[in-house]
Amino acid sequence: MEKIAVAVRFRPSIAEETSDRQWRIDDSRISLHKPLGTPISGVSFAFDHVFEESSTNSSIYDILIKSIIHAAIEGFNGTAFAYGQTSSGKTFTMNGSQVDPGIIPQAVRDIFYTTHMIKNREFLIRVSYMEIYNEEINDLLSLVNQKLPIHESLERGVYVAGLREEIVNNADQVLDLIKLGEANRHVGETNMNVRSSRSHTIFRMVIESSAKDSISSCDNSNADAIRVSVLNLVDLAGSERIAKTGAGGVRLKEGKHINKSLMILGNVINKLSENGKQRAHIPYRDSKLTRILQPALGGNAKTSIICTVAPEEVHIEETKGTLQFASRAKRITNCAQVNEILTDTALLKRQKQEIEELRRKLQGHHSEVLEQVILKQRNDMHKSELEREKLATELEEERKSRQVLTLRIEEQQKRIDCLNELLSSNQASCFVHEIFHSDSVSEEMHSKNCMSENNIFATPTFKAMPDHFVMKRPNHSKEHDSSPLPVNFTNIANEDLWEQLNDGFTTDLDALQMTPNIKYGAVDSNNTSIVSLISIIIYGTDLQERTTMERSQVEELKEQYAILERKCGQLRDENSSLAQTLSLSKQDAVLLRAEKEELMRDLEYERLKMKDLKAGIRSFSLAFAERECLLNSLYSTSKAMIENYSSPRFSDG
Numbered sequence: 001m002e003k004i005a006v007a008v009r010f011r012p013s014i015a016e017e018t019s020d021r022q023w024r025i026d027d028s029r030i031s032l033h034k035p036l037g038t039p040i041s042g043v044s045f046a047f048d049h050v051f052e053e054s055s056t057n058s059s060i061y062d063i064l065i066k067s068i069i070h071a072a073i074e075g076f077n078g079t080a081f082a083y084g085q086t087s088s089g090k091t092f093t094m095n096g097s098q099v100d101p102g103i104i105p106q107a108v109r110d111i112f113y114t115t116h117m118i119k120n121r122e123f124l125i126r127v128s129y130m131e132i133y134n135e136e137i138n139d140l141l142s143l144v145n146q147k148l149p150i151h152e153s154l155e156r157g158v159y160v161a162g163l164r165e166e167i168v169n170n171a172d173q174v175l176d177l178i179k180l181g182e183a184n185r186h187v188g189e190t191n192m193n194v195r196s197s198r199s200h201t202i203f204r205m206v207i208e209s210s211a212k213d214s215i216s217s218c219d220n221s222n223a224d225a226i227r228v229s230v231l232n233l234v235d236l237a238g239s240e241r242i243a244k245t246g247a248g249g250v251r252l253k254e255g256k257h258i259n260k261s262l263m264i265l266g267n268v269i270n271k272l273s274e275n276g277k278q279r280a281h282i283p284y285r286d287s288k289l290t291r292i293l294q295p296a297l298g299g300n301a302k303t304s305i306i307c308t309v310a311p312e313e314v315h316i317e318e319t320k321g322t323l324q325f326a327s328r329a330k331r332i333t334n335c336a337q338v339n340e341i342l343t344d345t346a347l348l349k350r351q352k353q354e355i356e357e358l359r360r361k362l363q364g365h366h367s368e369v370l371e372q373v374i375l376k377q378r379n380d381m382h383k384s385e386l387e388r389e390k391l392a393t394e395l396e397e398e399r400k401s402r403q404v405l406t407l408r409i410e411e412q413q414k415r416i417d418c419l420n421e422l423l424s425s426n427q428a429s430c431f432v433h434e435i436f437h438s439d440s441v442s443e444e445m446h447s448k449n450c451m452s453e454n455n456i457f458a459t460p461t462f463k464a465m466p467d468h469f470v471m472k473r474p475n476h477s478k479e480h481d482s483s484p485l486p487v488n489f490t491n492i493a494n495e496d497l498w499e500q501l502n503d504g505f506t507t508d509l510d511a512l513q514m515t516p517n518i519k520y521g522a523v524d525s526n527n528t529s530i531v532s533l534i535s536i537i538i539y540g541t542d543l544q545e546r547t548t549m550e551r552s553q554v555e556e557l558k559e560q561y562a563i564l565e566r567k568c569g570q571l572r573d574e575n576s577s578l579a580q581t582l583s584l585s586k587q588d589a590v591l592l593r594a595e596k597e598e599l600m601r602d603l604e605y606e607r608l609k610m611k612d613l614k615a616g617i618r619s620f621s622l623a624f625a626e627r628e629c630l631l632n633s634l635y636s637t638s639k640a641m642i643e644n645y646s647s648p649r650f651s652d653g
C-alpha cells in the first residue's frame, strides 16, 4: 500500500500586478498571506513537493515522475496526470516546449534509454493516444476511430475497445505519433487561453517484457512469465468559470462537459480519501475519465498528480479549489504490484515445480518423519506392554504371597484365640487334676485344646520318668477337683508351684531331668498335656510378636500392591493413548498416500500432455522443413529460369 504522490506547480505570473494577497511557498507548504505578510488562517496546505514558478519540467520529471516510469519498466502500472484550472500550465507540464520538454517526451526518451540498457530482458512497447471530448472517446492516432466504447474483462481489466495501438521501437517514432495525436486533439481559444485544451487526453504506453534467455533459466518458471504494465500520462482539460472564459455555443457545451467530468473526478477523490470504514460506493462509472483512470485511483498503480495553479490574485479561489482537491488526493492509497502473465510453457513449468515439490515432500522428508513417528510409537507401545505384563506378573505374585500370609495370620489368630480361651477358663486346673488320675487325659486334653496333629506347641522333648518318683501325700484331700493356676507363672520350677499344680502329689524336683529350653520338669509320657499347655503359654508371647511383625509386613505389602495397581492403571492409560495416536497416524498416512497417488496421476497427465506437445512441435518442424525445401527449390528453379531468360541467347533473340 502506498499513498498517491501529490505535487503543486505554480506557473509564472502572466501579468505584472500588485496584489493584496499572495501565495507563499515554504519548502513543501503553501499558505496564503495578507499584504503585510500575515498568514490567513485556514489557507495553508502541505504536499509532497511544491514547485515554484521558476522550476523546470526536467526537475519535475526527476523528482516526481522518474520513479513511476522506472517502476513501469519493471512491471508496475503507472499514472501521472496534471490537474488544474484552465491556463494554469497543465499542457505545458505534460508536453512542454522545445526548450523545456514536458513529462511525456521525457518519459518516452527515458523508457527507450532504460530498456535499451537492460540486457537480460526483451521489451515490446505499444502506444496509443486518446481523448475524451464531450464524454466521447476518440482515437487521436486514427481519425476513423471515434466514439469508442469502454469494455471490461477479467484478463484486460477496463479497456477502450477498438483503439489503435502502435508497436514502437524508438523514442522519435513515438514523438512523431504524439505530434500526430496533438494535431487531432480538440483545442480552442477562450478568454483565458489561446490554445485551451477542450478535451482530456490520455497518452498510453503498454510495456511488455520477458527474460531474454529463458532456456538458461529453465528451472525457474518466473523466467517465462511476461510482465505487462500500463503507463498513462494524462493531460486534463482545465476547470473553468464560464464568466471568466466567456464561453458560449460550442465552447460552453465543452466547458460544461469538462466541468462535469472534473466534478466526478473530485467526487471519486473525495470518496477515496474518506476513512476506510465510511468509504461507500466509489462512482468510477459516472464518467469515462474516472472509469479509465480507475486503476490509478485506489487501485493497482503507482500514481502521481501534479496540480498546476496560477499565482495571480484573480485566480485565488480556483487555486484554493485546486489545493483542496490536491489535499484530498494525498490521502488516497494505492496497491501496486508487478503484473505478470504466465505463458503456457511457464504455467506448465510452474505446475511441474509444484508437483515436484509436493512429491519431494511426500517421498522425502515428510513421509520419513511420519514413518519414524509411527515406528517410535509402535516401539513405545511394545515397551509399555512388556512393562505392563511384568508388573502384572509381579502383582500376581504379591497377591499370592499376601494370600499365604493372610492364611497364616488367620491360623495364628485362631491359635491365639484358643489359647486365650484356654487361659481364661478354669478348666486348666481340671486338666491338671485329671492328668494325674486318668491315663487318657492326654488325648482329652488334645481335643479340648483344639490342637492339631502337627501342633507346633507340643513340648519339644519328653523323657520317660519312672513311676516311683511320684509319691502320694497321705493327708492331702482327694476331694479337690480343681486347683487354680498360680498368678505368677514363671518359667522357673519351684517345689510349691509343683505341689500346687499336682494337687497333693509331690515329686523330687532335683531328680527331674531338664530339657535345654524348658525348665519345667518332665512328666510321665502319658501326661504330656500340661507340658503342652505350658509351652503354649510360653510360645504365645512369641507368636504375638511374630503376628505383629507379619501384620506390618502385610500392611507394607498392601501399600506396595496399591502402588503397583496405580502404576498398572497409568500404564493402561498410556497404552490406550498411544494406541489412539497410532491409529491417527495411520489415518494420516492413508490420506497422504491418497494425496500422493492423486499427484502422481496429475504428473502422469502432465507428462502425457508434454509428450503430445513435443509430438506436435516435431510434426510442425517437419512440415516447416518440407515447406522450406519446397520454397528453396522453387526459388532456385525460378532464379535459374530468370537467369536463363536474361542470358545473351535470349536477349539476342
Ligand SMILES: Nc1ncnc2c1ncn2[C@@H]1O[C@H](COP(=O)(O)OP(=O)(O)OP(=O)(O)O)[C@@H](O)[C@H]1O
Pocket (backbone or CB within 6 Å): 010, 011, 012, 053, 084, 085, 086, 087, 088, 089, 090, 091, 092, 093, 193, 195, 196, 197, 198, 236, 237, 238, 239, 308
Ligand atoms: N511553467 C511555465 N513556464 C512558462 N510558461 C508556462 C508555464 N506554464 C504555463 N505556461 C504558459 O501558460 C499558457 C497556458 O498554459 P497551458 O496551456 O499549459 O495551460 P492549461 O492548464 O493546459 O490550460 P487549458 O486547461 O486551458 O488547456 C501557455 O502559453 C503556456 O506556455
